Amino acid sequence: MDEEFRTLTERVRASLSTPQETAAHASLLALVRQGTPAAREQLARILVAPEQPLWARETAAFVLGSAGDRRAFETLVLLLNYREPARCATAARVLARLGDPRTARAAAALATNPLRTAYSLHPIRLLVELRAAESVPSLVAALERQLAARDRHWVIARACVEGLGAIGDERAIPALTAAAQHIRLSAAAAAALARITGEGAVTGGGAPEPAGKGGAAEKVGEARVP
Structure with missing residues (x-):
């Protein structure tokens, strides 16, 4: 301190x-x-x-x-x-x-506020650290909103993906599976799914990737997506 x-x-x-x-x-x-x-x-x-x-x-x-x-x-x-x-x-x-005890509720409200998405990175990270009852539902909601948005905040979406993987709750599997279809999130989502299910990482519903390939694939994808 x-x-x-x-x-x-x-x-x-x-x-x-x-x-x-x-x-x-x-x-x-x-x-x-x-x-x-x-x-x-x-x-x-x-x-x-x-x-x-x-x-x-x-x-x-x-x-x-x-x-x-x-x-x-x-x-x-x-x-x-x-x-x-x-x-x-x-x-x-x-x-x-x-x-x-009010912290998790406050962080969840900030993480899921659509008017404050650009400033929600640290509330999301705090939810991951707290592992509170509000953490997984809030992270899933924030991620799903990003996946459905026209203009996505990729940093926020990735923080949700990585946080859900760190928590390891099976309730996140549907949202992470959807995130894996986006090239900018595919490697992180595959890694998160692997942590939850204990299976080999896959991206975009394809075959298992060799170790180390995900990061390179993501970088190539980012170069193609505006």
Whole structure:
């Protein structure tokens, strides 16, 4: 966690643009270093106080969430689906540590929201890590939506495929079988199916592929698909 906090601090410091912001950030770090119950209460107030900069809320949520304080939950969920991937990744790691029972439901809602698909990578990865009751149904729903879409987010679809393979639940077999018909997903889907069924990897319903061929085939396919 110390290394993660250092990375967060450096990222925030690089985004500050005025002497006032730099001074406010230094004061916040001094508060964090106190590590007292009173300091924690002040951090919790930052989460709900008006006109607080996002970097201050993120820092406070990181510290509180890493300490198991569930008052950080709402801010972390907001950051989990934010437009900046670094903030999403940090929030996902802290939410996994926090252990709040609401986390899986929140991640599932974000992963399956069709209006936020472009920002759903980290909610999807969090669902895979949590292995919660919501994980497989949400990943299947997100994958099926991508397979049916006109403009697909291939990174999101692939994350669903790989996550379902990692979880290894047989309920994912129909969606993964459908994903295997798409050249950009065929190798990953075949590998996921093999993990679930224990059988040799196949792509696109064809014969079993020799080891190592899937990655090359996928790259050739990607060159042909706009």
